[in-house]
Amino acid sequence: EEKFDQGVALMDKAVAEYPKSSDAWNLLGEMIGDQVQKNPSFTAMFGLVSRAFTCWDRALEIDPQNFAARFNRGAWAVNIPKFAGQLDKGVEDLKIIVNALGLSPDPQASKQLIGASSLLAKGLLKQGEYEQAKAIWLNIVKMAPGSEPAKTAQDNIVGIDRALAWFAEREKNLKPVTPEQIELEKKVAAENPDPASIVKLSRAYLDRGD
16 A cells, blocks of 8 residues: 555656646556555545546546546546446546547457447446447447457346336336326425425325336
8 A cells, every 4th residue: 555655646746747747647547546446445435536537637638639548537437336426427438438449440459449348338327328338238249259248248238128128117017197296396396395295205106106
């Protein structure tokens, strides 16, 4: 842990001396990310994660073409809880990365494309974009048939199909929304909702099967 602390301290000095270096900011974010994985305290972890994203934000403000920083921000965003507030930005980052890798003539880009696509599908799944995620996983199966990423993608596709079937069945069994429920939703959406209305609306959701 001391080694990581020293590395972060060194990069702190680097960005202080070269505040317009996108690469320095990206590397500082990476080193802080390493600290996160070594820190057992959830509170400390959350603070470090926020700081890492601040570094990657700064790196991309300086140089939007810094794909290492964009990949780091995207990869971390889809692998941390959604409540951290980074998911949407991270998904957009990964879309840019996947598009760039898909156009690259570099032979190594195809391997990187599979990894970046897997991350993008994971992020889209967290956003509730099931069909988009499924389409990406289907593409991975086509790109690398028989590989471990393809097997994982196939498992994820099966999981999505089951979930969508469950949602469809559940929707069929839901009772119709009543005028009373609509009125209660309006009251609860007001600035100072009546506690009794909140209770009634909760009961209405339970009765409907929500």
